Amino acid sequence: MLFDEYKYFDYQFPEPQYLGAKHTHLSWINQYIPKNVETALDAFAGSQSVSFLFKQLEFRTITNDFLNFNNQIGKALIENKCNKLDDDDLMTLLQQSPNKNDFHLMEDIFTDVFFERDEAVFLDNFRANIPLLETPYKQAMAFAVMNRSMTRKITMGHFAHTQALVYAGDPERIKRNRSLIRPIRDLFLDLLPSYNNAVFDNGQDNKSVNENILDLLPKLSNIDLVYFDPPYCDSHADYQGFYHLLETYTEYWCDKEFVNGTKRYEPQRYSGFDKKRDVITSFEKLFELSGEIPYWLISYNDRSYPGIAEFQKIISKYRDVQIEVKTYQNGRGGKGSVAGSQEILFVCKPKKQYFVSTIKQKELEYAEL
Ligand SMILES: C[S@@+](CC[C@H](N)C(=O)[O-])C[C@H]1O[C@@H](n2cnc3c(N)ncnc32)[C@H](O)[C@@H]1O
DSSP states (O other): OOGGTTTTSSSSOOOOOEEEEEOGGGGHTTTTTTTTOEEETTOOOTTHHHHHHHHHTOEEEEOOSSSSSHHHHHHIIIIOOOOOHHHHHHHHHHSSSSSGOOOHHHHHHBBBTTHHHHHHHHHHHHHGGGSSSSSSSHHHHHHHHHHHHHHHSGGGGGGSSSSHHHTTTTTHHHHHHHHTTHOOOOOOOOEEEEEHHTOOSSSOOOEEEEEEEHGGGGGGOOEEEEEEOOOOSSSSHHHHHHHHHHHHHHHTTOOOOOOOOTTTSSSSOSSSSHHHHHHHHHHHHHHHTTTTTEEEEEEEESSSOOHHHHHHHHHHHHEEEEEEEEOOOOSSSSSSOOOEEEEEEEEEOHHHHHHHHTHHHHHHHHHOO
């Protein structure tokens, strides 16, 4: 590999805390990326870890997630070429907000659920200031870092439980994880440099999108590679249940109900990939709509529905497929990644009879991998 190909690899992806994030699998996934890709789509981007790899590889990167808080990370770290948060921005974000009176959702809904009142008020005030930053990219940086700060502060790093304040009052837990009692402002200030240092320009016009992938695909063309990392149905697929607080903070909903002990918003966005009754039809649709994209990489897990053999059968209708397997040694990583379970990568390339004339060159190069 030429030295030039590593020129963006000094930039570090800020470590996420997100179920199913692939930051620990990037070098494994990278081995199966075909040569001569110009444009790549990360269809279910989540924390944006794979998009960040695509950006480092100098691809024109299109990243998408149907949850806006993930899209904000995409705007901040994938689409953004140069906007960092500086001291003036921090003054804006931390000032007593001129718009404070209109911002009290966190205080009203989440006081004594995830936060003490003063922390909820701080979050509202900070949120009121985000629109005062001068560019959408700076605003996206503020969302990305503040949302990450919330996952650091709240025990277990997700919001599908009501133990946050119980654990934050337990000396044993605090000894193991001081973030539980640290002010969210301090967590934000600690995390910010790692996000600022991850902003770079790879010479491409990258794009972050916030749509259901089934709505987005018909609008795209000239994609060489798509990476699919769908929720693993039947095994922690309810991303809106786990991360509702971040979506609520980002959207600042005024037209939702907040239900059950965790105050999850209702109605939820429609995924199509998180419920057994929908998922097979959604995959069929997804693959139909991806007909023009020659190369597909699909992450999967051996505890998902449909099972590996059935899923392979579905993919085989559209692509030649090879299965790569990585076994988890421990339980880190969420989304069914318990010890002994397997991370699967379906490496898919065009069936020869359909693509010989249009992408012969790419086919030949792929065969050389
Ligand atoms: C397994 S996670 C992706 C993890 C990601 N590769 C990473 O490294 O962080 C699946 C993602 O799909 C998103 N998602 C679920 N249904 C979707 C849909 N219909 N369209 C787009 N995104 C969807 C979820 O919000 C979630 O972030």
